[in-house]
Amino acid sequence: SLISLQRNDVSDICTREELAKVQRRIGAIAMIHQKLYQDERVDRMNFKSYLDELISSMELINDKVSANLVFQGSVELKLDTALPLGLIVSELISNSYKYAFENTENPKIVIHLECKKEYYHLVIQDNGCGLPDDFSLIASASLGMQIIAALIDQIGAKISHKNDFG
Numbered sequence: 448s449l450i451s452l453q454r455n456d457v458s459d460i461c462t463r464e465e466l467a468k469v470q471r472r473i474g475a476i477a478m479i480h481q482k483l484y485q486d487e488r489v490d491r492m493n494f495k496s497y498l499d500e501l502i503s504s505m506e507l508i509n510d511k512v513s514a515n516l517v518f519q520g521s522v523e524l525k526l527d528t529a530l531p532l533g534l535i536v537s538e539l540i541s542n543s544y545k546y547a548f549e550n551t552e553n554p555k556i557v558i559h560l561e562c563k564k565e566y567y568h569l570v571i572q573d574n575g576c577g578l579p580d581d582f583s584l585i586a587s588a589s590l591g592m593q594i595i596a597a598l599i600d601q602i603g604a605k606i607s608h609k610n611d612f613g
Contacts, residue, residue: 468541468591475501475537476530492529494522498558501537509544514556522562531598532569538591539571547575577610584608 450473454466478500495518502514524532540556548554551574559570584596584606599606 471537471541472534472594474504475534478504478533491523491525494524494529494532494560497529497533498536498560501533501540502556502558505540505544512544512548512554512556514540515558517557517559519561522560522567524567528602531602532604535595535598535604536569536571538595542591543571543573543575547573547577549576551575572611578608580610582608 450466450470454463454470457463457466478497495516498516502516505514536558540558543556554573554575556571556573559568559572561568584592587593587596595606
């Protein structure tokens with residue numbers, strides 16, 4: 448891709464890492480569009496299938512982390528929910544890969560998605576080091592967390608976190 452070519456031309460490590468993040472974010476969006484074209488539906492998508500592909504693509508980058516998907520039933524999401532939610536999941540998984548597992552044996556990520564009567568309940572958990580005690584999504588200066596906060600607002604979702612074995 449163009450971003451890969453640009454990244455290869457940059458010598459500054461921080462810039463290379465930022466370009467890799469941009470490339471991953473664009474890849475997550477592109478994967479959703481690819482799923483839409485494959486399913487030949489423009490208004491809804493099979494979100495489980497998307498997450499399966501997202502996890503597989505991330506496991507290619509880091510094969511030391513085991514990622515599991517736990518779904519209760521089939522989840523067909525409208526595009527205006529699937530795209531932001533897919534980006535949220537991608538950001539959270541990427542953060543786990545990047546920050547959670549430095550000193551963890553057998554690192555694992557588990558994604559649970561359950562369809563409740565009036566909403567979906569999504570849980571992303573890992574067995575890594577956990578978030579800092581003073582962590583706040585709202586006060587976070589990281590671009591990834593700011594993106595997550597904006598996308599949560601966009602789809603009218605709620606988010607919470609806790610440190611419980613990761």
